[in-house]
Amino acid sequence: MTTPLAELHMHIEGSLEPEQIFALAERNGIALPYNDIDELRARYEFTDLQSFLDLYYANMSVLRTAEDFADLARAYFARASAGGVTHAEIFFDPQAHTSRGVALEAVVEGLADASASSEREFGVKSGLIASILRDKPVLHANKLLDDLLELKAPIIGLGLDSAEMGFPPSLFVDVFAKARAEGLRVVAHAGEEGPSEYIWQALDLLKVERIDHGIRCLDDDALVTRLVDEEIPLTVCPLSNVRLQVTPDLRDHPIRNMIERGLVVTVNSDDPAYFGGYVDDNFAALTDTLGLTDREREILYDNSIKASFI
Numbered sequence: 001m002t003t004p005l006a007e008l009h010m011h012i013e014g015s016l017e018p019e020q021i022f023a024l025a026e027r028n029g030i031a032l033p034y035n036d037i038d039e040l041r042a043r044y045e046f047t048d049l050q051s052f053l054d055l056y057y058a059n060m061s062v063l064r065t066a067e068d069f070a071d072l073a074r075a076y077f078a079r080a081s082a083g084g085v086t087h088a089e090i091f092f093d094p095q096a097h098t099s100r101g102v103a104l105e106a107v108v109e110g111l112a113d114a115s116a117s118s119e120r121e122f123g124v125k126s127g128l129i130a131s132i133l134r135d136k137p138v139l140h141a142n143k144l145l146d147d148l149l150e151l152k153a154p155i156i157g158l159g160l161d162s163a164e165m166g167f168p169p170s171l172f173v174d175v176f177a178k179a180r181a182e183g184l185r186v187v188a189h190a191g192e193e194g195p196s197e198y199i200w201q202a203l204d205l206l207k208v209e210r211i212d213h214g215i216r217c218l219d220d221d222a223l224v225t226r227l228v229d230e231e232i233p234l235t236v237c238p239l240s241n242v243r244l245q246v247t248p249d250l251r252d253h254p255i256r257n258m259i260e261r262g263l264v265v266t267v268n269s270d271d272p273a274y275f276g277g278y279v280d281d282n283f284a285a286l287t288d289t290l291g292l293t294d295r296e297r298e299i300l301y302d303n304s305i306k307a308s309f310i
């Protein structure tokens with residue numbers, strides 16, 4: 001029997017592979033600013049989070065219909081399943097689509113359709129987490145939640161992502177309070193590029209149940225103690241951290257230190273089409289580079305199931 005493994009931090013738009021970008025551009029009659037896949041791939045060199053986000057949002061132009069979103073999610077489930085994933089809680093960024101004229105209904109319909117059959121088709125139990133773009137106006141976030149509730153979108157939770165610095169969790173207290181009151185599970189990206197203060201805010205003000213990334217907690221001993229004592233899971237993304245230069249090299253990645261300090265760490269791919277691979281590729285890289293032990297792997301797998309909402 002396969003060992004259960006949950007992927008808890010993966011943006012479905014970040015699983016859009018270069019080949020799919022070209023196929024969807026052709027299907028939807030969209031002109032791309034690249035002549036071929038190699039020219040596109042040459043752009044996958046990032047200096048920080050924003051340099052990645054610029055390309056990530058630009059490439060979404062090919063996603064137009066419910067079918068596009070369903071195909072994207074099915075391709076992810078197939079690949080994740082091959083990599084040993086049995087549960088997946090996937091983020092999507094509704095505002096990145098509605099802002100360019102794609103109806104929220106189309107986004108939700110496509111993703112919900114693929115998610116509803118992921119267990120039967122791919123052996124991956126799944127749930128959807130709508131994520132707020134924190135670098136957009138707060139009023140847009142409130143409207144997004146209202147629209148999702150009105151649509152009765154089959155989401156399990158609300159998240160917070162996009163450019164972190166200068167967009168603290170404190171801006172989103174009201175929308176997170178409403179989401180919790182509506183029975184949604186809540187998570188937030190915090191402490192990826194931003195300071196440990198943003199992790200405190202996500203816990204104290206948004207009352208999140210997991211922190212996405214969170215590696216900057218290591219700057220703050222009192223925060224580490226809190227995260228350990230309250231067993232707050234951190235969804236860490238090692239290859240992402242290296243590609244976005246949050247960590248200089250995988251050899252320097254603090255994941256072992258985090259495990260040793262008793263943090264509830266999980267391993268995830270974040271944006272697998274952009275950062276060098278899926279969750280199994282992240283585990284393989286940790287094994288090759290840091291000599292991840294069988295015991296550490298077992299802890300990380302166990303943590304992923306404990307931290308899962310589904």
Ligand SMILES: Nc1ncnc2[nH]cnc12
Binds near residue numbers: 014161270
């Ligand atoms: N690593 C990341 N950080 C913040 N927002 C994101 N959206 C997609 N990937 C992200």
Ligand SMILES: [Zn+2]
Binds near residue numbers: 010011161189212270
């Ligand atoms: Zn992320």
